[in-house]
Amino acid sequence: MQLKQSNKRKNKKKDEENIMNESDRNLKNNPFRVPEGYFDMLSNDIMQKCVHKEKAKKHTLVELFKPMLKFAAGFAFLFGISMGIMQIVKTAKPETEHYLSQTKEEDAPIIIDQKEMDDAMKEEIITYLVDDDMAYIDLDQQ
Amino acid sequence: MQSELSDKDILEMFATDEGKNFAFGSIVKKYQERIYWHVRKMVLNHDDANDLTQETFIKVWNSLDKFRGESNLYTWIYRIATNEVLAFIEKEKNRRNLSIDDNVAEVSRVLSSDIYFDGDEAQLKLQQALATLPAKQRMVFNMKYFDDMKYEDMSQILDTSVGALKASYHIAVEKIQKFLETN
Numbered sequence: 001m002q003l004k005q006s007n008k009r010k011n012k013k014k015d016e017e018n019i020m021n022e023s024d025r026n027l028k029n030n031p032f033r034v035p036e037g038y039f040d041m042l043s044n045d046i047m048q049k050c051v052h053k054e055k056a057k058k059h060t061l062v063e064l065f066k067p068m069l070k071f072a073a074g075f076a077f078l079f080g081i082s083m084g085i086m087q088i089v090k091t092a093k094p095e096t097e098h099y100l101s102q103t104k105e106e107d108a109p110i111i112i113d114q115k116e117m118d119d120a121m122k123e124e125i126i127t128y129l130v131d132d133d134m135a136y137i138d139l140d141q142q
Numbered sequence: 143m144q145s146e147l148s149d150k151d152i153l154e155m156f157a158t159d160e161g162k163n164f165a166f167g168s169i170v171k172k173y174q175e176r177i178y179w180h181v182r183k184m185v186l187n188h189d190d191a192n193d194l195t196q197e198t199f200i201k202v203w204n205s206l207d208k209f210r211g212e213s214n215l216y217t218w219i220y221r222i223a224t225n226e227v228l229a230f231i232e233k234e235k236n237r238r239n240l241s242i243d244d245n246v247a248e249v250s251r252v253l254s255s256d257i258y259f260d261g262d263e264a265q266l267k268l269q270q271a272l273a274t275l276p277a278k279q280r281m282v283f284n285m286k287y288f289d290d291m292k293y294e295d296m297s298q299i300l301d302t303s304v305g306a307l308k309a310s311y312h313i314a315v316e317k318i319q320k321f322l323e324t325n
Contacts, residue, residue: 031261032182043170050203
């Protein structure tokens with residue numbers, strides 16, 4: 001049994017040798033060619049694709065995050081401003097209330113009514129016109 | 143003359159920021175020809191071999207930092223190339239849907255008109271015989287017959303046991319022999 005297997009193996013090996021020896025001694029030679037200088041070009045191409053791709057990838061990531069960074073910066077700025085205003089209002093409110101409670105009515109600033117001011121100005125103008133012998137209506141029509 | 147760096151040195155250099163590009167360049171220079179011929183013998187056409195070799199090294203570049211060193215760098219790169227080639231052949235097979243006879247005729251047509259094929263009649267016939275084999279079996283034959291690769295290395299690259307590879311090679315030889323006898 002073992003001898004049979006051994007012979008079978010030997011025959012197989014013989015077949016493998018025959019197949020190539022019978023056909024052509026040069027059969028194992030590489031029948032393919034490449035363009036001249038191809039392998040120098042190939043390594044350059046590979047390096048360019050890999051290294052450039054990596055750089056482009058890094059660049060793209062920065063580009064990708066740029067608008068988000070801008071948005072975040074804008075948001076932080078607005079948040080800061082809002083917080084500042086809120087802080088000012090918060091600190092100013094008690095001071096204002098304190099000031100008003102301490103101030104007497106006669107010391108309070110005069111609040112000018114716009115209508116009263118207009119009437120006063122009108123009267124002044126009429127007085128001026130009367131002094132200059134002109135009718136208010138003339139001025140109004142001009 | 144500058145001596146070639148060992149794979150271990152290359153990998154250590156690749157792990158550093160300043161040495162990364164140089165280390166990768168060394169890998170490309172060291173293995174590009176072997177990988178190209180491994181691919182070319184399977185796809186036959188130079189342009190396809192060129193594209194697949196480049197794709198292989200792009201994948202090497204992208205995954206080298208995850209390489210754990212459990213296998214040789216050489217077998218790891220071969221495995222990537224092999225997967226690329228087998229996927230490409232499968233895609234082409236599905237796209238063209240050729241019978242074995244059509245495949246043989248196609249190989250004959252392509253190689254006869256290829257300016258980068260210098261083979262004589264016997265070599266052309268061998269290529270036709272190879273076209274009758276399933277892709278993985280053809281690869282086993284190429285690696286053993288043309289590249290004289292050890293079964294142990296082939297086993298790592300093709301993720302197949304040594305016994306199965308030996309059997310596959312013997313079957314391939316028988317098929318080729320039969321083809322050469324009848325054609």
